[in-house]
Amino acid sequence: MNKKRLLSLLLMFLMLVSVLAGCGQTTEPSEEPGGTETPAVNPDEEILTIRKTASLQSTDWEATTNTFDMQIMWVQVFESLYTIDEAAGGYQNQLAKEVAISDDGLTYTVTLQDASFQNGDPLKASDVVFSYKRAMENSRFNYVTSMIKSVEATDDKTVVFTLDYPYSAISHTFWSIKISSEREVTEQGEAFGTVPHTAATGPYIITEYDVASGLKLKANENYWKGVPNIKNVEYIVISDDAAAVIAFENDELEYLPDAPLSEWESLVAASGENNSLTKGNNIRFMAINYLSPTNNNILGNLKVREAIFYAINKDNINAAAASGYGAPAYEYMPHEYVATSPSFEDGGFKIYDYDPEKAKSMLKEAGFTDAQIAEGIDVGTLMTYGAATAEKAKATQVIQANLAEVGLKCEIYVAEAAQVTPKLYAQDYDMCIFGDSGNYDFNNIRQQVHSESTGMYVVKYADEKSPLDYKRLEELVALGVSTADVDARLDYYTELWSMVMDSATILPLYHNPVGIVWSSKLDPGGLSPTYYHIYNFKWVE
Amino acid sequence: MYRYVIKRLLFLIPTILGVTLIIYAVMSITPGDPGRAMLGTSALQADVDAYNAALGYNLPFPIKYFNYVKAMVIDQDFGFSYLTKQPVFDEIWPRFLETLKLAFLGVFIAASVGIPFGIYAAVKQYSLWDTVPSLVAFFMAAFPSFVLGLLFLYFFSLKLNLLPSYGIGSFEHYIMPALAISIPPAAQNMRFTKSSMLEAIRQDYVRTARAKGAAERTVVWKHALRNALLPVVTQIGLSLGVLIAGAVVAEKIFSIPGIGSLIVDRIAYKDEPVIIAGTILISICFTLVMLLVDIIYAFVDPRIRAKYSNTKG
Numbered sequence: 001m002n003k004k005r006l007l008s009l010l011l012m013f014l015m016l017v018s019v020l021a022g023c024g025q026t027t028e029p030s031e032e033p034g035g036t037e038t039p040a041v042n043p044d045e046e047i048l049t050i051r052k053t054a055s056l057q058s059t060d061w062e063a064t065t066n067t068f069d070m071q072i073m074w075v076q077v078f079e080s081l082y083t084i085d086e087a088a089g090g091y092q093n094q095l096a097k098e099v100a101i102s103d104d105g106l107t108y109t110v111t112l113q114d115a116s117f118q119n120g121d122p123l124k125a126s127d128v129v130f131s132y133k134r135a136m137e138n139s140r141f142n143y144v145t146s147m148i149k150s151v152e153a154t155d156d157k158t159v160v161f162t163l164d165y166p167y168s169a170i171s172h173t174f175w176s177i178k179i180s181s182e183r184e185v186t187e188q189g190e191a192f193g194t195v196p197h198t199a200a201t202g203p204y205i206i207t208e209y210d211v212a213s214g215l216k217l218k219a220n221e222n223y224w225k226g227v228p229n230i231k232n233v234e235y236i237v238i239s240d241d242a243a244a245v246i247a248f249e250n251d252e253l254e255y256l257p258d259a260p261l262s263e264w265e266s267l268v269a270a271s272g273e274n275n276s277l278t279k280g281n282n283i284r285f286m287a288i289n290y291l292s293p294t295n296n297n298i299l300g301n302l303k304v305r306e307a308i309f310y311a312i313n314k315d316n317i318n319a320a321a322a323s324g325y326g327a328p329a330y331e332y333m334p335h336e337y338v339a340t341s342p343s344f345e346d347g348g349f350k351i352y353d354y355d356p357e358k359a360k361s362m363l364k365e366a367g368f369t370d371a372q373i374a375e376g377i378d379v380g381t382l383m384t385y386g387a388a389t390a391e392k393a394k395a396t397q398v399i400q401a402n403l404a405e406v407g408l409k410c411e412i413y414v415a416e417a418a419q420v421t422p423k424l425y426a427q428d429y430d431m432c433i434f435g436d437s438g439n440y441d442f443n444n445i446r447q448q449v450h451s452e453s454t455g456m457y458v459v460k461y462a463d464e465k466s467p468l469d470y471k472r473l474e475e476l477v478a479l480g481v482s483t484a485d486v487d488a489r490l491d492y493y494t495e496l497w498s499m500v501m502d503s504a505t506i507l508p509l510y511h512n513p514v515g516i517v518w519s520s521k522l523d524p525g526g527l528s529p530t531y532y533h534i535y536n537f538k539w540v541e
Numbered sequence: 542m543y544r545y546v547i548k549r550l551l552f553l554i555p556t557i558l559g560v561t562l563i564i565y566a567v568m569s570i571t572p573g574d575p576g577r578a579m580l581g582t583s584a585l586q587a588d589v590d591a592y593n594a595a596l597g598y599n600l601p602f603p604i605k606y607f608n609y610v611k612a613m614v615i616d617q618d619f620g621f622s623y624l625t626k627q628p629v630f631d632e633i634w635p636r637f638l639e640t641l642k643l644a645f646l647g648v649f650i651a652a653s654v655g656i657p658f659g660i661y662a663a664v665k666q667y668s669l670w671d672t673v674p675s676l677v678a679f680f681m682a683a684f685p686s687f688v689l690g691l692l693f694l695y696f697f698s699l700k701l702n703l704l705p706s707y708g709i710g711s712f713e714h715y716i717m718p719a720l721a722i723s724i725p726p727a728a729q730n731m732r733f734t735k736s737s738m739l740e741a742i743r744q745d746y747v748r749t750a751r752a753k754g755a756a757e758r759t760v761v762w763k764h765a766l767r768n769a770l771l772p773v774v775t776q777i778g779l780s781l782g783v784l785i786a787g788a789v790v791a792e793k794i795f796s797i798p799g800i801g802s803l804i805v806d807r808i809a810y811k812d813e814p815v816i817i818a819g820t821i822l823i824s825i826c827f828t829l830v831m832l833l834v835d836i837i838y839a840f841v842d843p844r845i846r847a848k849y850s851n852t853k854g
Binding site for chain 2: 054055057058063138139140142190193194210214236237238239240242243246247249250252415416417418419420421422423425
């Protein structure tokens with residue numbers, strides 16, 4: 001073969017590739033991958049495909065530990081006494097038909113709906129008792145069940161909850177604990193959670209569950225609220241964001257909850273008007289361990305802590321960690337979603353707006369010289385978790401740069417949650433970035449600030465060196481749940497949050513935005529930032 | 542020869558023990574525990590400790606290691622996943638088969654493309670058949686699989702709408718991931734075959750064959766290639782091992798439920814049984830592939846065959 005022939009063959013090949021690439025469609029591909037035309041599909045046979053980033057951990061709602069799994073098991077499959085209204089805030093009855101509260105606020109009498117399980121069994125009060133007792137034995141739900149003294153069925157449709165003390169955040173408990181069929185869970189025994197089941201009352205039944213290949217749901221035709229519009233749902237595990245975007249653009253996915261923000265512009269272009277970007281309920285915080293021995297307990301100095309907070313540019317963090325789609329945070333919870341959450345707009349507490357000059361002057365007030373500031377003052381290590389998503393890791397880098405601008409230097413440590421969180425709870429850190437919320441009652445703060453907390457006790461306030469009056473702080477936590485009066489609760493929590501902010505130990509950094517995109521074939525009904533309801537979805541005619 | 546195979550198979554035992562020991566040691570020194578990962582932030586430390594104790598997680602390292610090896614050897618039991626509570630073997634085996642399928646397909650493509658181009662480039666040295674493929678191979682060898690994967694997704698899935706972008710439903714699903722992981726090793730195979738062939742072509746026995754008047758085709762295929770293939774076989778075996786362990790990138794991009802992506806996902810939860818069993822499975826497979834390569838080597842190379850025949854092996 002001579003050279004000319006070889007060259008011409010090569011050029012022909014290149015031309016063929018170019019022509020094929022040029023023939024590609026950029027919008028509304030009408031063909032299925034593989035080149036066959038899409039046949040007319042019966043809506044009853046059409047499958048709604050939703051992205052998931054990892055396979056489902058368990059079909060037992062109690063064993064789901066991440067938001068993606070909870071979005072499925074907590075909403076589509078299982079139900080609870082209350083449901084949550086994320087968009088407007090507050091809770092609504094779900095399996096609870098009526099709830100009566102005693103005058104002393106210690107007894108809740110719940111009358112149940114005439115609902116039935118997916119296995120056909122009617123919902124009975126004994127199932128509710130069984131579900132609550134099972135959850136109360138699970139340490140993971142201690143934060144929402146520890147106040148329950150007893151739960152008893154007085155007849156088939158009535159459950160009585162007795163509390164140890166008045167607890168106005170009980171609505172969150174009624175939402176968090178899902179109701180399962182006592183008969184089926186008992187019959188399945190240890191296998192429950194590892195196989196598909198019909199032990200829930202929700203609108204969708206698990207038909208296929210394989211940790212290797214995925215999850216399929218079908219509509220519960222006997223659903224007590226009525227048959228769902230969407231009949232078949234398939235969750236597709238796509239961990240790579242870019243691949244998920246391509247799958248969506250290629251019409252292989254119809255709904256992307258928590259869409260990747262780094263690809264948001266592409267997704268908006270591909271989805272037309274079918275997208276939503278809302279302020280999420282999840283807030284990222286920075287905490288400072290004022291008891292840290294690092295550099296002769298430098299973080300024990302209020303002025304140094306304040307200097308750190310004033311040095312932080314939340315807009316830059318938002319740009320790096322949330323691709324600019326988030327918002328700087330000042331509150332413990334978004335006041336739009338949580339009625340009892342103090343709003344920074346009301347000016348009831350201190351906020352630390354970015355002010356590098358003020359940060360430097362704070363350091364001088366703390367006794368540091370210009371030479372020391374120029375050399376860089378060591379404030380230890382800034383730790384965070386979530387190496388895989390890198391979102392909080394990006395925030396650490398911005399903060400490291402922010403601190404360097406004012407003469408503070410820190411190291412960064414990023415690892416997986418399983419490695420980092422035990423260090424936080426053991427107070428074995430200098431500074432950290434952590435996420436919290438996903439909760440809709442301000443009482444959630446108890447897990448962070450109360451010495452009896454069995455949860456995310458990030459800053460140990462109960463100490464003789466405490467930067468605040470921790471007894472008053474804990475009293476405010478107790479007062480906050482002792483009344484259902486929203487204004488009174490707001491006052492307590494404003495005082496509480498003001499104390500925390502004055503101590504310069506916890507700083508809200510940014511609201512993580514929630515992006516959702518969906519196919520033009522789909523009408524998702526009212527959108528929720530976190531817990532979407534496929535029951536409200538329907539195919540566009 | 543049988544003795545040689547048995548000897549190599551027996552060598553698997555210390556290899557597996559060594560692998561489990563290393564992984565166990567590494568997992569033991571990393572912070573975090575499955576109890577906290579599973580029970581969450583609100584769990585009492587006492588409950589977390591009880592959870593870990595029930596799993597046998599808090600036992601001293603030697604005892605834990607001994608128990609694991611005992612269960613693995615005597616009961617063929619890899620334990621249960623901390624995360625999903627499912628038997629580990631049930632979780633890893635279907636995923637391992639997927640990875641194996643992908644890796645074998647990748648190696649097949651890499652060998653089918655790389656070796657012929659390598660031979661032709663050596664035989665036609667300094668011609669366009671040498672320079673163009675060598676140049677392409679030079680670039681392809683340096684191309685990361687994830688970049689190729691994303692490029693394939695963009696062109697073949699999004700632009701041309703020819704192939705599905707995720708999943709394992711049909712043969713079509715494997716085309717892009719297999720190509721993505723096979724192109725870098727194909728380029729390596731090509732370069733390796735070429736250099737090996739060039740070395741063989743310059744040997745005295747090839748010159749002698751030509752001097753004796755053997756046809757060029759015979760010289761290349763019978764005399765040069767058989768000798769040149771020996772190191773190439775090793776290279777292919779190595780690339781299979783690398784692909785089994787390294788297919789994780791393609792698994793992630795093309796959403797293939799393989800063992801690599803499973804291990805990576807479970808590291809975040811410190812799901813030790815899955816991580817350890819998955820790694821052991823990969824190492825066993827790698828060792829078996831190497832054994833296979835050695836056996837093929839022995840068949841291809843008469844010197845090795847003769848050595849073991851002489852020792853009644």
